[in-house]
Amino acid sequence: MTSSADVTVERCSIARSLEVLGQKWSLLIVREAVLRQRTRFADFRTALGIAPDVLTDRLGRLVDAGILERRPYRTEGERERVEYVLTAAGEALRPVLAAIGSWGDEHTPSGYGPAAVQVRRSTGEPVRLAFVDSRGREVALDDVVAIPGPGAL
Amino acid sequence: MTSSADVTVERCSIARSLEVLGQKWSLLIVREAVLRQRTRFADFRTALGIAPDVLTDRLGRLVDAGILERRPYRTEGERERVEYVLTAAGEALRPVLAAIGSWGDEHTPSGYGPAAVQVRRSTGEPVRLAFVDSRGREVALDDVVAIPGPGAL
Numbered sequence: 001m002t003s004s005a006d007v008t009v010e011r012c013s014i015a016r017s018l019e020v021l022g023q024k025w026s027l028l029i030v031r032e033a034v035l036r037q038r039t040r041f042a043d044f045r046t047a048l049g050i051a052p053d054v055l056t057d058r059l060g061r062l063v064d065a066g067i068l069e070r071r072p073y074r075t076e077g078e079r080e081r082v083e084y085v086l087t088a089a090g091e092a093l094r095p096v097l098a099a100i101g102s103w104g105d106e107h108t109p110s111g112y113g114p115a116a117v118q119v120r121r122s123t124g125e126p127v128r129l130a131f132v133d134s135r136g137r138e139v140a141l142d143d144v145v146a147i148p149g150p151g152a153l
Numbered sequence: 154m155t156s157s158a159d160v161t162v163e164r165c166s167i168a169r170s171l172e173v174l175g176q177k178w179s180l181l182i183v184r185e186a187v188l189r190q191r192t193r194f195a196d197f198r199t200a201l202g203i204a205p206d207v208l209t210d211r212l213g214r215l216v217d218a219g220i221l222e223r224r225p226y227r228t229e230g231e232r233e234r235v236e237y238v239l240t241a242a243g244e245a246l247r248p249v250l251a252a253i254g255s256w257g258d259e260h261t262p263s264g265y266g267p268a269a270v271q272v273r274r275s276t277g278e279p280v281r282l283a284f285v286d287s288r289g290r291e292v293a294l295d296d297v298v299a300i301p302g303p304g305a306l
Binding site for chain 1: 164165166167168169170171173174175177180181182186187188194218219226231242245246247248249250251252253254255256257258259260261262263264266267268269271272273274275278281282283284285286287289290291292294295296298299300301302303304305
């Protein structure tokens with residue numbers, strides 16, 4: 001027998017995503033990887049002030065979820081170590097980070113201004129996240145509505 | 154003395170947002186409110202299969218965070234009850250849900266297709282989340298980069 005919660009995780013992409021990303025620290029590790037290009041255990045640990053056992057667990061889950069991949073590296077005179085590199089699925093979390101970050105900047109402001117801003121690489125012009133139609137033109141937020149899709153129960 | 158983790162929460166809007174939204178169930182409650190227009194304790198409970206004490210705690214945190222607000226209502230012949238209505242800050246989580254949902258649809262597919270799709274209310278045309286420039290025109294994902302903002306350390 002399947003509970004309502006099991007069905008939610010099976011059918012709902014938000015619930016499935018949160019199985020990985022909803023773990024405390026996971027999305028902050030992804031933030032460090034995406035926004036600061038960090039790949040090394042010691043760098044994640046220092047940046048986040050996270051306990052080593054928790055960091056080991058979360059990096060392992062992100063690898064299992066296909067968001068990071070392990071890659072060996074060796075620094076001259078040291079033993080081989082492993083670094084954690086974003087996969088294409090990990091890079092694709094950029095809009096998730098931008099959406100959460102811009103919500104936080106607007107609705108839980110720090111008073112210091114945004115810690116990170118998204119810009120166009122080629123011109124430096126600020127960009128923002130929005131809904132767009134099939135031709136890539138912005139659609140106002142209040143003109144967007146969610147309807148059940150093919151996977152809805 | 155302030156630890157690295159405290160500074161992260163103070164300055165980083167993603168970390169601040171996750172203080173509320175990163176709690177297990179919180180974003181799924183918001184999903185039910187945004188996508189299914191649910192407002193009542195019993196409806197959230199049935200839809201999510203969540204324990205009542207956890208649901209009470211999460212609804213309270215979402216109220217404290219300004220995402221939901223309590224509103225009294227009375228059904229004929231019953232005692233007054235409270236329902237939970239999205240605030241403007243709660244409605245503004247729609248892009249966060251869309252970003253997480255579309256990442257999940259692409260990178261952890263259920264095999265059933267999306268459970269929800271975003272469409273333009275006025276025409277029914279599908280819309281998607283993208284980065285846009287100041288004139289509301291789409292900018293390709295690989296042309297977007299995050300740089301430190303005024304609140305960066």
